[in-house]
Amino acid sequence: MSDHLLIATRKGLFALERKRSDWTSTLGGFPGVAVTNVLRTDGVIYAALKHGHFGAKLHRSDDAGATWCELAAPAFPADAADAPSLFQIWTMETGGRTHPDRLWIGAIPAGLFRSDDRGESWQLVSSLWNVPERKRWFGGGYDAAGIHSISPDPRDDDRVFLAISCGGVWESPTRAILGRYSVRACLRPMCRRSRPKTARFRIRIGWCAARPRLT
Amino acid sequence: MADIHFTSHLRNLVPDGPLSAAGATVGEALVNLLAAQPHVRGYVLDDRGCLRKHVCIFADGERLAHDGALARPIGPDSKLYVMQALSGG
Numbered sequence: 001m002s003d004h005l006l007i008a009t010r011k012g013l014f015a016l017e018r019k020r021s022d023w024t025s026t027l028g029g030f031p032g033v034a035v036t037n038v039l040r041t042d043g044v045i046y047a048a049l050k051h052g053h054f055g056a057k058l059h060r061s062d063d064a065g066a067t068w069c070e071l072a073a074p075a076f077p078a079d080a081a082d083a084p085s086l087f088q089i090w091t092m093e094t095g096g097r098t099h100p101d102r103l104w105i106g107a108i109p110a111g112l113f114r115s116d117d118r119g120e121s122w123q124l125v126s127s128l129w130n131v132p133e134r135k136r137w138f139g140g141g142y143d144a145a146g147i148h149s150i151s152p153d154p155r156d157d158d159r160v161f162l163a164i165s166c167g168g169v170w171e172s173p174t175r176a177i178l179g180r181y182s183v184r185a186c187l188r189p190m191c192r193r194s195r196p197k198t199a200r201f202r203i204r205i206g207w208c209a210a211r212p213r214l215t
Numbered sequence: 216m217a218d219i220h221f222t223s224h225l226r227n228l229v230p231d232g233p234l235s236a237a238g239a240t241v242g243e244a245l246v247n248l249l250a251a252q253p254h255v256r257g258y259v260l261d262d263r264g265c266l267r268k269h270v271c272i273f274a275d276g277e278r279l280a281h282d283g284a285l286a287r288p289i290g291p292d293s294k295l296y297v298m299q300a301l302s303g304g
Contacts, residue, residue: 053269053299054225054258070254075262085261 006045006065008035013047015065028065039092039103046103046119048089056086056107060119074105074113074122081130084109084144093150096157106147110137110164128162128170137167149205163205217244217293221255224299228255233294241274241295242285259297271300 005016006028013028013035030049036056037048045065049057059068076084088108095102095116105113105122112125137145145167153159160172218233229252238244246264249256261267265285272284273296279287281300289295 051258053267055261055267057257073257078263083263085263085265 006038006040008038008047010034013038013065029061029068030059036088036090037092039094041094042100044118046092048092048105050088056089058089058105058119071119072122074107074111074115074124076109076111077124080111080124080126084111086111087142087144088146090146090148091150093152096152096154098157102157104150104152104160106150106162108139108142108146109144110134110147110167112147112150112162128172133167137164140165151206154207161205169205216291217289217295219244219248219295219297222296222298225255225258225297228252228258237291239288240285241272241279241287241289244289244293244295245285245297269300271298272296273298 003018005023007014007016007025012031012033014025015028016023016025030047034050034052035047036050037046039046043062043064045061047059047061047068049059051057056073058071058073060071061068073086073089075086086107086109089105090108091106093104093106094100095104099116101116101118103115103119105115107113110129112128113122114125115122134145139145145164147162148165149161149163151161153161158172161169163169216235216237218235220233221229234248234252236244236248238247245259249259259267259270266272266281268281271281272279272287274284274287274289275293
């Protein structure tokens with residue numbers, strides 16, 4: 001278990017450190033600003049902010065949070081269908097072992113963005129944005145649908161699953177991230193059988209270390 | 216050149232005191248100014264180049280309606296204030 005935790009809150013980023021049995025908390029940055037997600041990987045920390053008036057922003061620290069630099073937040077291209085404006089960075093995920101400089105962002109509205117240079121530049125995954133099913137997606141607590149989970153397959157980083165609230169779970173074909181996305185399932189069948197109302201709530205997805213096989 | 220003042224909430228992004236920019240409209244002046252201050256652009260304008268929903272602008276003492284704010288004509292001696300919109304009690 002880690003002795004260091006980063007907590008993203010609506011009032012800033014907090015760092016918790018455990019010494020013996022006690023936890024101490026310190027302000028990690030961005031006092032008073034909503035931090036919608038934080039991701040730490042290999043000594044680099046990414047923090048997604050949502051200023052109430054000034055939009056969604058992305059910051060990176062290369063020195064464990066001592067200093068931060070603002071990066072260009074992902075943006076929908078002007079020629080993207082419906083041409084929305086980024087409302088919130090909802091989730092961030094690394095690209096896996098074979099893509100150390102890759103970063104994924106799941107946004108509201110539900111755009112999937114990919115960076116291959118540690119967040120310096122971004123590309124909208126248009127194959128997902130352009131699926132006809134997007135017309136039926138809707139927001140779960142927000143005005144627009146959003147991507148809340150991104151999960152690369154640890155055995156094959158080019159195979160990526162993601163989940164949309166509310167728009168189902170999607171899988172990219174292996175080694176075709178920018179190619180066609182396909183519907184994997186709306187929900188895992190076991191969830192649908194046991195708790196029919198589960199579909200109304202967002203569910204984070206991720207890989208289980210035990211590698212269970214679902215049928 | 217119109218003087219443009221920013222809310223203190225953006226003071227860590229822009230220097231203290233007014234900045235100046237040329238333009239026949241609020242939008243032109245802002246675009247000209249933000250070309251020299253690109254790191255501020257995304258705080259005032261959204262991805263589409265529209266005024267952010269919760270940013271308001273005062274021009275020569277008048278609070279501008281959001282939808283027409285960028286098209287509002289200004290003169291060379293105009294004073295603009297870029298503020299955050301506030302609501303509630």
